[in-house]
Amino acid sequence: MRKVMYLEFERCIGCRACQAACRECGGHDAKERNYVEYVDFFENRQTYPMLCMQCKDPACAKVCPANAIQITEEGVVLSAMEDKCIGCRNCTFGCPFGIPKFDFEENKMYKCDMCYDRTKHEIAPMCASVCPSDAIRFIDHDEMMELRRRRTQMNLIEGKKPSENDKWEYVPEFFGVYSD
Structure with a gap:
């Protein structure tokens, strides 16, 4: 059984409970x-949650000259390893989603790693x-695929015709984060 993160942006109510929980992790x-x-x-x-998309071919890791950003066997893109990170901030510039953040006081990058210590145990x-x-x-x-199928059906029932510009029609390929 493979678990994934699934985001439905329009459900976000802006409470920021996710941010508070993240600080406590x-x-x-x-x-x-x-x-x-x-x-x-x-x-x-209207707000939406933004977390690392866990790309299959992450730009942040590709542009890291120190090889500080590791990818687990499961495909989870981790934060930069402190002992390897040289503070160049290439990862922050390379990420198309603007996810990696740089802590100038500690001279290191950090980003969402899907709470890997938890998710590796599902x-x-x-x-x-x-x-x-x-x-x-x-x-x-499988549950995510069913939700996406039902969502597409509802969009069609409501009269929304698929086109190249419809965001609900296209979902980029990421390892573990899917959004509709």
Whole structure:
């Protein structure tokens, strides 16, 4: 059974419980590694959770000259290893999602690693375990595929026609984070 992170951005209520839980996760040094962003702050107050997309071919790891960003056997992209990170910040510039953050005081990069100490035992990451609106879920891959199928059907029933510009039609290939 393979578990994945599943995001439904429109379910986010902006409570930031995911950020608080992330700060409490062991090994995070009281730093949040996920974020809650505004879709368009000037137009409305709609928010969405933003965490590492766990790319199959992560740009952050590719541009790291010190090979500090490791990928586990399961495909989880970890934060930079402290003893290898040289503080060049290539990872922060290379990530298309702007996920890796750099701590200037400690001269190291940190990012969401899906609470690997938990997820390797199929225990939900802290953010998913506290999300009251189920915007962030840790579910079986088959359940995720069924949710996506039903969502596509509902969009079609509601009269939304698939096109190249529809975000609900296209889901990039990531290892463990899927969003609709």
